[in-house]
Amino acid sequence: MPTVSMTVNGKSVSADVESRTLLVQFLREHLALTGTHVGCDTSQCGACVVHVNGVSAKSCTMLAIQADGADVATIEGLDDNGTLHPMQEAFRDNHGLQCGFCTPGMVMSALDLVKNNPSPSEQDVREWLEGNICRCTGYHNIVKAIQAGAAAMRG
Template sequence: MSLWEKITNFLSSGYTEQAAAVPDAPEAEPETSNDSLSRKENGMSYTISMTVNGTACSGDVEARTLLVDFVRDHLELTGTNVGCDTSQCGSCTIIMDGKSVKSCTTLAVQADGSDVTTIEGLATNGDLHPLQQAFWDEHGLQCGFCTPGMIMAGVGILNENPDPSEETIRHNLEGNICRCTGYQNIVKAIQSAAQSTKGAA
């Protein structure tokens, strides 16, 4: 059984099963060569490694540690917000291997070996990413709480389809909530970014 399967089984089993499943000492079973996680001595902590915003990083996490907590608390990248913690609002959206994911419902161990981009990684040499610029130009924010997640969701949309229709944008933003209800300008900003990057692609 792979280490990831063990973690999944552990998380999905009941308390009694968990208690029975956790031995006092780590199992002697050797890791397979495919396991990219290295298990720590106490058997409850895992060393994970990933590339975040172009920089290799690693850290020790529990099996239950959420990716958003790893990003915010361990890496101190606090631009990723937590709004609901239940995968409904999209404030915690980041890019993992090119796709937008909600980091409040992604385990940190699931991101082991991944290429992760957070809102802090979009600008280059002080120049805003085209989507950041478009949100600025189109006034795609009010209080700004949803904005990092909206922009990262927009990056995910444009990664999949560089020229999305308004309907596609609205459909793909269904998992992101703006408390200020500024959806019209958010959609316009993503359309604008799609237009501005057309020639550059």
């Protein structure tokens, strides 16, 4: 089995995996980072979104071995020892989550949006979330949260 090595949330990790191991499986099953979720098998729901080399990627549609040598960031790496990142805080303040299952992907997508567009309009947020599906919130408070999070990050 090939060996893959990468940096995940700032830590170097390495494991022997089957070639067919998906990045999300590697995170969940090998590293026990279970914050990244699997909600579909057609690359649409976005529950699995992480950052690979600084941009959002669907970890269910990427082989672990494709991330060999990459810098991967997951939801577990955002908070500072329990102190929430401003985007996480904005989701809490705006009730931008209910069951929490889509939330890690939503937050990671939101951060990629803000990197590209520090001051997104409602429409910008809605369009950016094309690849993130939520069944609970009707998106209303997610959109509010992301705009609030962006504002907080602008400072």
